[in-house]
Amino acid sequence: MSLITVIGSLNYDITTYVKVIPAANETKHAEDVQYNLGGKGFNQCIGLSKSREKKELEIRMIGSVGGKDNYGELFLKNLKENNVITDNILTFEQNATGLANIIVESDKNYANRIMVFPGANAETKFNKEQLSSLFENKSSEFIVLQNEIPEPLAIIDFLTLSEKKLNSKFIIYNPSPFNAVKYNDEKMWSKINVLIFNEIEIFQLAQTLNVFSETETAPKDNDKEFVEFFTNLTIPVAKAINYPIKKLNRLSGIIIITLGAHGYIYYNHYTSALIFKPASQLIAKPIDSTGCGDTFLGYLTTTLAESLDPDSDLDTTLLHALKIANIAAGIAVTRTGASSSVPYRDEVRTLFNV
Numbered sequence: 001m002s003l004i005t006v007i008g009s010l011n012y013d014i015t016t017y018v019k020v021i022p023a024a025n026e027t028k029h030a031e032d033v034q035y036n037l038g039g040k041g042f043n044q045c046i047g048l049s050k051s052r053e054k055k056e057l058e059i060r061m062i063g064s065v066g067g068k069d070n071y072g073e074l075f076l077k078n079l080k081e082n083n084v085i086t087d088n089i090l091t092f093e094q095n096a097t098g099l100a101n102i103i104v105e106s107d108k109n110y111a112n113r114i115m116v117f118p119g120a121n122a123e124t125k126f127n128k129e130q131l132s133s134l135f136e137n138k139s140s141e142f143i144v145l146q147n148e149i150p151e152p153l154a155i156i157d158f159l160t161l162s163e164k165k166l167n168s169k170f171i172i173y174n175p176s177p178f179n180a181v182k183y184n185d186e187k188m189w190s191k192i193n194v195l196i197f198n199e200i201e202i203f204q205l206a207q208t209l210n211v212f213s214e215t216e217t218a219p220k221d222n223d224k225e226f227v228e229f230f231t232n233l234t235i236p237v238a239k240a241i242n243y244p245i246k247k248l249n250r251l252s253g254i255i256i257i258t259l260g261a262h263g264y265i266y267y268n269h270y271t272s273a274l275i276f277k278p279a280s281q282l283i284a285k286p287i288d289s290t291g292c293g294d295t296f297l298g299y300l301t302t303t304l305a306e307s308l309d310p311d312s313d314l315d316t317t318l319l320h321a322l323k324i325a326n327i328a329a330g331i332a333v334t335r336t337g338a339s340s341s342v343p344y345r346d347e348v349r350t351l352f353n354v
Contacts, residue, residue, distance in 0.1 A: 003141045004048055004305055007062040007155060008041020009121040009148030010089070011098035012071040013338060015290060019107045031106065037071075037078055038100055038338040039063075039121070040146040040176065043291050046339040047298020048144075049082040051328065053345055054306050060085035062134065063149070066120040067093030078339075088134060095120040098148075104288050109221075109261065110333075112290050116148065116177075124149040131158045135169065142305050144172045144297065147180040153188055160191040170251055172196065172301055174293070178204040189241040194254040196297055199230055202257050206233055209240035227262050231276050234267045243269045251314065256300075256322070258293055258329075261286070266322055273315045277322065280330030283351060291338030292329045298342065299325035327352050 017032040041063050048059045061084050065072030072091050079086050098119040104112045126134070135141075135158075143159060145152045152173070159169050172194040175181075178201045186209060189195070197205065203218040211233070219226045234255060243253045253269030263278040303321035328348050335341035348354065 002056060002139065003058045003060065003137070004144065004301060005060050005062060005135075005141060006041050006045045006048065006144045007124070007149065007152070008044065008144070008146050009039035009098055009116075009118070009124070010037070010042045010061075010063050010065055010072075010075045011039035011100040011116060011119075011121070011148070012036075012069075012074075013038035013100045013102055013290075015102040015104060015288075015337065017104045017106060017288075017336075019105065021103055021105055021113065032336075034336055036337045036340055037075055038291070039098055040148050040174070040294055041144075042075065042079070043294035043338045043342070044144055044146070044298050044301075045079060045084050046082055047295045047328075047342050048302050049084055049298075050342050050344045051299040051302040051324075051348075052306065053302075057302065057306060058085060059083070060088060062088040062124070064090050064092055064095075064120040064123045066095035066097040067091050068096045071097035072120070090123070092120045092123050095123065102290055104290065106287075110286050110288055112288070114290075118148070121149055125151045126155065128158060131155065135159065140168045140170070142170045142172060142301055144174070144301060146174045146176055147178065148176075151181075153181060153183070153185075156188060156191060170194070172297070174297055175205070176201055176293070183208055186240075187242075190243045190253075193252045194256065196256045196258070196293075196300075198258050198260070198293060199226075202230065202233065202237065202255075206237050206240075209237060211236045211240050221260065221262075227259060227276060230257055230259060231265055231274070234265055234274060238267060238269050241269075251308070254318065258296060260289065260292075264296075264322065264326060266319065268315055268318070271315055275319065277319075277326065280327045280352075282330050282334055284334040286333040288336045288341065289333050291341050292332045294338065295332040295342045296325045296329040299328040299348075324348065324354050327354060 022028040098121040255267040257265040331343040332341040
């Protein structure tokens with residue numbers, strides 16, 4: 001695999017650190033504030049760039065920035081410094097660059113709340129001719145998508161129109177924020193090779209697929225049945241997706257659920273492997289979970305792209321990639337910021353010998 005393409009958002013992040021988020025009409029003093037380049041698409045690109053071991057593995061970003069501010073130039077400069085191809089990032093002169101306001105609560109396990117103004121990201125949408133031009137390369141390619149752009153499902157539909165395309169384009173989809181798009185076609189989930197959710201998103205999918213009603217609730221992070229609940233939820237969701245019968249060695253039908261400080265769940269629909277792994281050992285106190293999911297996805301994708309062998313056992317390959325992704329996310333949570341908290345591959349290897 002020689003190319004990974006991320007189609008996603010670029011948001012300038014303003015992160016405020018506070019002990020407890022203020023209530024309505026209440027003012028509280030914050031502990032700190034930081035300004036960083038972010039957005040799920042950008043963060044994932046940085047995660048991919050910092051995690052790759054093979055120089056021949058190329059990473060490109062498809063997205064949009066605004067011309068009404070100088071943030072767009074900062075994004076392009078940073079991506080180029082990280083050896084990410086930026087030819088397909090467009091600047092819309094009349095738009096502002098996307099902006100995210102992030103609040104991190106130190107008294108609540110450093111959980112975050114994020115408010116996003118899409119800005120130029122709203123222009124990251126394509127017709128069939130544009131998509132044909134972007135993906136005219138017939139070679140194998142990983143394509144990473146999230147929900148901070150307007151029409152990710154239309155891109156997935158295009159990429160999966162033919163069996164030939166599906167064989168060479170591997171889609172990794174992180175539907176976050178989940179309710180940012182409407183899922184009118186339940187069959188679309190079975191078109192995706194690897195699905196990555198956090199616990200909130202997988203429960204929202206379960207409700208969308210009528211595994212749970214919209215009035216039912218999931219256990220909270222500190223409930224003792226938290227891990228068991230989501231482990232037991234995985235197979236009903238996979239059955240509701242109704243994956244078609246395909247070859248067992250095909251990279252498809254993979255569901256990954258990240259559970260924050262608890263760890264992650266791995267499920268392979270075709271081998272029926274269902275595995276829970278606890279979170280990685282931390283090297284320091286956790287201080288900011290912003291960007292940890294994007295670090296996890298970046299490391300998973302790069303490691304998989306560099307190690308995928310059609311003759312090898314897929315579960316073994318994926319679990320090895322997940323182990324490294326888990327460790328990298330565990331390092332990221334001990335640092336502030338999103339893309340700035342992503343560790344380099346050499347650092348992960350030195351600290352954990354992987």
